[in-house]
Amino acid sequence: MNPPKHHWDLDDSRFIEAFETGSLSPSLFNHEAHLRLAYIYLKNFGEELAIEKCCNGICEFDQLHGDGTKFHKTLTVASVKAVHHFMRKSKSATFDDFIVEFPRLKISFKQLLDQHYAFDLLNNAKAKSEYVAPDLIPFD
Known part of the structure; x- marks a missing residue:
């Protein structure tokens, strides 16, 4: 079997x-x-455990495949919370349909986060290593 060329080439269980x-x-x-990872974990485990699994998994993935400096705690937690927010409004049964229903998650994600954070989240040292709650609009 040829190696996958896109994460879509793997069904959810093989992707995870x-x-x-x-x-x-x-x-x-x-x-x-x-986003797909967050969606699958949220669907299977709920928000609290999805956040834990995403944070631990992405941190480990970064250490395994990189130099361990790319993982960003607040960005990861905020991403799971954003996906969860839209999942509660969604009529979709699959991630494929979900991302079509809410394309902003994919194409204007930074603008979504900017609605919650007044400071430069991506370049904030504290936010990189620990979760910093939004200072504008809390995640619901």
């Missing part, structure tokens, strides 16, 4: 397995794949 075992190619783990 590849991510959790570290066999998912880093080239496949783009922004959309991060």
Whole structure:
């Protein structure tokens, strides 16, 4: 079997397995794949455990496939919370339909976060290593 060229080439269970075992190619783990990971974990485990699994998993993935400096705690938690917010409004049964229903998650994610954070979230050292709650609009 040929290696996948896109995270869509893997069904949800194979995607999660590849991510959790570290066999998912880093080239496949783009922004959309991060959103998909959050969606699957939220669907299976609820918000609290999804946040924990995403944070631990992405941190480990970064250490395995990089130099361990890319993981951003607040960005990861905020991403899961944003996906969860839209999932509660969604009529979709699959991630494919969900991302079509809410394309802003994929194409204008930074603008979504800017509605919650007044400061430069991506370049804030404290926010990188620990969760910083929004200072504008809390996540519901």
